[in-house]
Amino acid sequence: xxxxxxxxxxxxxxxxxxxxxxxxxxxxxxxxxxxxxxxxxxxxxxxxxxxxxxxxxxxxxxxxxxxxxxxxxxxxxxxxxxxxxxxxxxxxxxxxxxxxxxxxxxxxxxxxxxxxxxxxxxxxxxxxxxxxxxxxxxxxxxxxxxxxxxxxxxxxxxxxxxxxxxxxxxxxxxxxxxxxxxxxxxxxxxxxxxxxxxxxxxxxxxxxxxxxxxxxxxxxxxxxxxxxxxxxxxxxxxxxxxxxxxxxxxxxxxxxxxxxxxxxxxxx
Amino acid sequence: xxxxxxxxxxxxxxxxxxxxxxxxxxxxxxxxxxxxxxxxxxxxxxxxxxxxxxxxxxxxxxxxxxxxxxxxxxxxxxxxxxxxxxxxxxxxxxxxxxxxxxxxxxxxxxxxxxxxxxxxxxxxxxxxxxxxxxxxxxxxxxxxxxxxxxxxxxxxxxxxxxxxxxxxxxxxxxxxxxxxxxxxxxxxxxxxxxxxxxxxxxxxxxxxxxxxxxx
Numbered sequence: 001x002x003x004x005x006x007x008x009x010x011x012x013x014x015x016x017x018x019x020x021x022x023x024x025x026x027x028x029x030x031x032x033x034x035x036x037x038x039x040x041x042x043x044x045x046x047x048x049x050x051x052x053x054x055x056x057x058x059x060x061x062x063x064x065x066x067x068x069x070x071x072x073x074x075x076x077x078x079x080x081x082x083x084x085x086x087x088x089x090x091x092x093x094x095x096x097x098x099x100x101x102x103x104x105x106x107x108x109x110x111x112x113x114x115x116x117x118x119x120x121x122x123x124x125x126x127x128x129x130x131x132x133x134x135x136x137x138x139x140x141x142x143x144x145x146x147x148x149x150x151x152x153x154x155x156x157x158x159x160x161x162x163x164x165x166x167x168x169x170x171x172x173x174x175x176x177x178x179x180x181x182x183x184x185x186x187x188x189x190x191x192x193x194x195x196x197x198x199x200x201x202x203x204x205x206x207x208x209x210x211x212x213x214x215x216x217x218x219x220x221x222x223x224x225x226x227x228x229x230x231x232x233x234x235x236x237x238x239x240x241x242x243x244x245x246x247x248x249x250x251x252x253x254x255x256x257x258x259x260x261x262x263x264x265x266x267x268x
Numbered sequence: 269x270x271x272x273x274x275x276x277x278x279x280x281x282x283x284x285x286x287x288x289x290x291x292x293x294x295x296x297x298x299x300x301x302x303x304x305x306x307x308x309x310x311x312x313x314x315x316x317x318x319x320x321x322x323x324x325x326x327x328x329x330x331x332x333x334x335x336x337x338x339x340x341x342x343x344x345x346x347x348x349x350x351x352x353x354x355x356x357x358x359x360x361x362x363x364x365x366x367x368x369x370x371x372x373x374x375x376x377x378x379x380x381x382x383x384x385x386x387x388x389x390x391x392x393x394x395x396x397x398x399x400x401x402x403x404x405x406x407x408x409x410x411x412x413x414x415x416x417x418x419x420x421x422x423x424x425x426x427x428x429x430x431x432x433x434x435x436x437x438x439x440x441x442x443x444x445x446x447x448x449x450x451x452x453x454x455x456x457x458x459x460x461x462x463x464x465x466x467x468x469x470x471x472x473x474x475x476x477x478x479x480x481x482x483x
Contacts, residue, residue: 082386143409236462239458239461239462240462242458242461242462243458243459243461243462243463243472245458246454246455246457246458246459247455247458247472247475247476249451249454249455250447250451250452250454250455250472250476251475251476251479251480253447253451254445254447254476254479254480255479255480
């Protein structure tokens with residue numbers, strides 16, 4: 001029994017050693033070949049950008065270049081839609097790659113143009129953004145996402161304030177086995193798994209014995225959005241109440257001004 | 269009777285513009301000085317449909333013929349071609365109905381990016397200066413960029429209380445109710461804050477009149 005246990009332990013250790021070795025290889029690959037290949041990709045993208053800017057000097061030049069590029073792509077059985085933007089066409093011409101990848105590169109170049117990044121600074125720009133994919137995402141945020149992020153930024157200080165205040169005056173205090181919190185008690189906050197009822201009763205079921213910065217951030221963001229929606233509701237209710245009050249007042253005034261006696265009717 | 273129907277503006281002169289910029293933009297159309305497709309956008313109940321109705325009337329009178337198209341038809345290239353397009357040869361041979369100055373097409377509630385946007389763009393280009401297209405939408409962000417670039421995009425905002433005050437007083441006095449300007453303004457202001465919707469003004473006027481007459 002003890003021998004089997006030792007064997008398993010040794011095998012596991014050996015697998016971990018192989019995994020660690022792969023980690024080192026991966027780090028080496030990322031630091032050398034991958035980094036080199038990315039640097040080369042970013043540099044080619046920089047050259048595409050330069051070429052596009054050169055062609056954009058005159059409308060006629062851009063139009064003629066596009067026509068020639070389209071013809072070559074057509075010969076190579078690469079379909080180009082009429083609504084394809086010129087920049088994407090340049091990317092497709094150079095990379096001859098699928099539509100999605102061309103779009104990603106094209107959006108990255110578009111972001112660079114909008115941010116007045118020169119072709120020679122493009123590799124650094126992409127590097128600073130964290131790669132092509134992150135660069136595209138960073139500059140392709142929808143209006144909805146931007147609004148959501150603004151709301152979070154606006155309400156986060158309030159969330160922190162409320163939580164800090166609640167430490168002194170918590171909703172409830174209860175004890176769990178210390179093993180549940182031995183890894184988390186030093187964290188800013190921990191998570192509790194609980195079951196909620198419709199009327200707001202909460203049954204705390206267990207403390208979560210682990211915690212991550214991501215969970216902490218996610219929870220605070222959700223609280224920020226919740227506070228914002230509560231605030232919106234309160235504002236809406238206040239405005240609705242004001243409207244009702246104003247309406248009631250005008251109704252009362254209009255009635256008071258109604259001529260009721262013969263004298264009033266005659267003078268009205 | 270609901271004041272919204274009873275006192276509905278019958279012509280562009282009776283329409284209350286939320287601001288001077290809007291008035292200026294609409295006058296350009298109602299005085300037949302622009303044939304660029306017109307996109308009227310804004311919240312519910314701000315008067316977009318009413319403007320789409322009053323602009324052709326302002327140019328060609330109350331009996332004007334208007335081609336009303338369902339927004340859903342913009343999803344089919346075939347429907348777009350059938351309902352939007354006329355050959356220039358046809359227009360050369362036949363003048364607009366009833367001796368109208370223009371032809372009009374109104375598409376309301378375009379609250380999505382139409383599938384047949386390519387066909388629509390082509391039609392708008394081919395019909396340029398021959399037909400006045402008016403689109404209304406609550407969500408201009410969903411409209412195709414190609415359509416936006418070809419059009420005059422006009423925001424129709426809810427009427428601020430100070431601009432609606434004289435209309436409200438006209439309605440109240442017509443219904444036999446005498447209230448001071450400040451009393452009416454406070455009511456309109458509260459409605460504007462709460463709803464920001466012109467129809468809400470009429471609804472509260474209805475309530476006051478109902479209470480005055482029947483309670």
